[in-house]
Amino acid sequence: MRLRLTLIAACCLFTLAGRADEGMWMLGNLNKQTRETMKEMGLQMPASKLYSSKRPSLKDAVVSFGGFCSGVVVSEDGLVFTNHHCGFSSIQQHSTVEHDYLKDGFVAHSRSEELPNPELYVRFLLRQEDVTKRVLDIVKPGMDETERSNAIDSVMLVIGEEVSHKDSTLTGIVDAYYGGNEFWLSVYRDYNDVRLVFAPPSSVGKFGWDTDNWEWPRHTGDFSVFRIYADRHNRPADYSPDNVPYHPEYVAPVSLDGYHEGSFCMTLGYPGSTERYLSxxxxxxxxxxxxxxxxxxxxxxxxxxxxxxxxxxxxxxxxxxxxxxxxxxxxxxxxxxxxxxxLHVLDKKRAMEQELRRWIQQTPGERERLxxxxxxxxxxxxxxxxxxxxxxxxxxxxxxxxxxxxxxxxxxxxxxxxxxxxxxxxxxxxxxxxxxxxxxxxxxxxxxxxxxxxxxxxxxxxxxxxxxxxxxxxxxxxxxxxxxxxxxxxxxxxxxxxxxxxxxxxxxxxxxxxxxxxxxxxxxxxxxxxxxxxxxxxxxxxxxLNAAVRRMYASRNFYPDANSTMRLSFGTVCGYTPFDGAEYDYYTTTKGILEKVKTHAGDVDFEVQPELLSLLSSGDFGKYAGEKGEMNVCFISNNDITGGNSGSAMFNDKGELLGLAFDGNWEAMSSDILYEPKMQRTIGVDVRYMLFMIEKYGKAGNLIEELKMKTAPR
Structure with a gap:
């Protein structure tokens, strides 16, 4: 029985680092073990190209979008791809009964037609720094929890303010990690002039609405396009007609090659919060x-x-x-x-806690404290x-x-x-x-x-x-x-x-x-x-409890819970078995859209404009078609994400954009508490479907010309 409990605990201890495809990893603290695991799984680009505080790197193409979503910069003139549901509020604010951009979509055919959103901003991460010692030095013996919290909050605020005092264009934020056992400073630069450039109709961006939300198979073109503007010196500026497109440090290249079962896939974004260590x-x-x-x-x-x-x-x-x-x-x-x-999550947690109790009892120093x-x-x-x-x-x-x-x-x-x-x-x-x-x-x-x-x-x-x-x-x-x-x-x-x-x-x-x-x-x-x-x-x-778990498994490679800071997750493109006798493939195509429209006739969640149905039925997908001539719409991977990751870039092994993460799957909705490797999947919209919609439906070839397209010789 003891052996069985030990094995259960080792396998389900929030399954932390139990599989290489689990974890929301801090780029500023990406250790050797994690880098090696990524390389073994197929990463082709050097880790120094993922994150650097001194040179342009992939993290410079990824933004926090409005503080509630993520996005990725895809052109030298500041185009940003994010999810349709992330841009939904902005699209709604510009919509009227006469100009219903929610229903019909929106296209800016010139820069002058792009629509400002004064309440919206994007945030770039510049660097991260461990400030744990400085923060915890203020904690004194005998402090109760309120006193401890107040003292820590004050020094966190001071450290953050020091950043903006040195450079008014920067924002410093200190966040707690591992339940308040570690503290890191993140330094950001915000841009406040963000304009709507393109939005597909909701029949694309919200296809399936509540019915399909959190479900797979999925056929939702969940994307929208914005542009970042800056002053003439490329510095942050509030909205002004005189502002010009922002020129980024790094532009994410776009892949037209797609993916296969088992393809390496990594996701960069700003996940909101998880509770993997919660009792x-x-x-x-x-x-x-x-x-x-x-x-x-x-x-x-x-x-x-x-x-x-x-x-x-x-x-x-x-x-x-x-x-x-x-x-x-x-x-x-x-x-x-x-x-x-x-998924019996509580049983698994209790099994881990029982093993931790045993370890505490058997370890004199721990028994005295815990x-x-x-x-x-x-x-x-x-x-x-x-x-x-x-x-x-x-x-x-x-x-x-x-x-x-x-x-x-x-x-x-x-x-x-x-x-x-x-x-x-x-x-x-x-x-x-x-x-x-x-x-x-x-x-x-x-x-x-x-x-x-x-x-x-x-x-x-x-x-x-x-x-x-x-x-x-x-x-x-x-x-x-x-x-x-x-x-x-x-x-x-x-x-x-x-x-x-x-x-x-x-x-x-x-x-x-x-x-x-x-x-x-x-x-x-x-x-x-x-x-x-x-x-x-x-x-x-x-x-x-959080600290005790890390001491008990000191040799493990632990990642901290999500806390709205930039994180990297990685894994592979793969299907799954939701229940006995069923197999879900790793991608969907436009055929599924046409099928759902017929199956759900009369349901407003699945209504699609006739001209769009005609376009999808034509089969003329050009360079955006997959190997079989089909138009892929969505795909899934076992990347580890949560809320806030919406709009996160999904990259291939070379750091080229495959699509945007926009959802998780229904069978693993407990993933914020416990990662389930056999079940948990990230749902992404295929970038080729996005480009097809922009070019063929939106007639916005000018936007396509801005992108850095990557395709391998065939």
Whole structure:
């Protein structure tokens, strides 16, 4: 039995470095073992061409896109490829019923037609530096978790600010790794003038919509094209008609050769967050609280939104971006909870933890420090269970629910003392929210969520507004909501205008929406206070667990959890077996689009314009066709990615662009917690399909001419 447990632990210890195709590796800390593994798997370019802080390298072609996605620079004039869903908000903001770029797509045939997006930026990584010693030197014996956190946060901020003080065009950010056991400084340069150049119609970029989201086989052309602009000295600059295309340090070449089963494939991007080191207690809490709250509450909200979006084009355009964002996390939560159960993730975690307990017991130094590690974790997760459950539903129901509450909190927290640029940006963001708000829909959502929250939590977690509903409105939630919206000045920009102009007849704190917002924030603060001690102990013990795992397997090549910093993952292009008797191939073609259109006739998620169907049916794919004359649409690899990797470049062994990562697969949705080598796949859109759409459908051959095409002699 002991041998069996040891083998289980060794194989499933978050399967860290158990397979060469697992891991989100830091480029600034790419050790010899990882470089050698990549070379053995087929990497042809030297590691020095992947990352260098002194010379142009592949990392200089990869950007953080807007802080929520990734992208890749593909031309000397700053063209950036990213996902359609990453550019979705920008496309939506430029769309109207008369010019419906979401439905019909967008093409800029000249630089003057490219559309600015003042809220959008791209971020280039310049270098990374280990600052662990400097950060942890400030931690003193006897500090509790709050004191430790405050001290560390202060020195992290100081180190980051030192960068911008030396060069105002740079941003320094210190991030925690390995649960707060290591700290690295990343130095970035941001460019704030980013313009929309090309977007396919949503029938391409979102083909399959919610139905196909997180699914394989996939046939979605999930891409869009933007361009970075700079001043005439190639330096960052806010939008100006005088700006010129940015000239990058490194341009990613584009491959027309495609891939085969077993082809080497690496992904470079900015994955958001993973919890590979999280304890089994933490996973249970995540499933039952935050995930389940998203499933329950967003399901109610989205059903209302979707009904109205399907009935009116004006609402579809207004709500498209926020529905897309909300539903993506909603379905993700469904998939994560399903995969955790189906793949027995908790059993595997508990087996690893049992082996760690044995090691602690048998190692004198560890036993003295960590004897109560797991009992403390279990106790503190239990102590905050009910409060954490209520808080998860509270946040989804109120802070992520009715948009009137979100608007009131944005206005309440408006900072007039910030930099002029920031103040203007925040003001524009609020105005944009008003532009995309329908009050009747929001009132229906608010009413439905009030009922849903009441049904999901104990009475002690109901905010005071429920007493108002029960006593003044006879328990009728809709009557309360109608009254609130009728009495508040913040339902339209008029109230915002009166506030900004400091209208003496309007007192912001007397507005019922503001009063409600304050009551809700106070309630949330009270929840946090009640959980404070347990939460502090959990943070501390999860950090100790993380460090103990690394000591127990000291010879392992560990990678840190994702934290929105640039990461490299690598592996191979390959299919998989989702269940007994089924085999999934490693690529899809346009034939699948035509088949799905017929199979799902009448379903708006699979509607495609007749002219596009005609183009795909012609079979005339030219230089973008694969070896069999078909048009590949998507492909899969066992690269290790997560949210934030959307738009990440997928490169071949020579560092040439094969496509863009845009999704994971349904069967391995628990991958943020545990990597499953037999199941986990990255779904990418084939760059040849992207180019075909740009040239043949968009008639934008001028963009094709900007690219550095690579093809091997045949």
């Amino acid at each position: 089994s207690f933490g996973i249970e809490e995540m499933m039952n609280n935050s995930n389940q709250a998203q499933i329950d509450i967003r399901g109610v909200k989205q059903a209302i939104w979707k009904r109205e979006m399907d009935s009116r084009d004006s609402i579809r355009i207004k709500y498209a971006s926020k529905y897309d964002e909300s539903s993506n996390y909603w379905k993700n939560s469904i998939g994560v909870n399903r995969a955790v159960r189906k 004897l109560h590690l797991f009992s403390d974790l279990e106790l503190n997760y239990k102590n905050r269970r009910e409060e954490n459950h209520a808080q998860a539903y509270f946040v989804e129901s109120f802070l992520n629910g009715p948009e009137l509450i979100q608007l009131s909190l944005s206005i309440l927290n408006f900072d007039f003392e910030g930099e002029e640029k920031t103040v203007i940006a925040n003001l524009k963001a609020i105005i944009e929210k008003y532009a995309n708000l329908d009050l009747d829909i929001d009132k229906e959502v608010f009413t439905a969520l009030l009922k849903e929250y009441r049904s999901r939590v104990e009475a002690q977690y109901l905010p005071e507004l429920y007493q108002t509903i029960d006593t003044l409105y006879d328990g009728n939630e809709r009557s309360y909501v109608d009254s609130l919206y009728a009495r508040s000045e913040l339902t339209t920009p008029r109230g915002l205008k009166r506030f900004l102009e400091q209208d003496s007849t309007y007192h912001i704190y007397d507005d019922p929406a503001i009063t409600l917002g304050i009551d809700l924030i106070t309630k949330l603060f009270e929840m946090n206070i009640r959980m404070q001690q347990a939460s502090g102990e959990i943070i501390r013990n999860e950090r100790l």
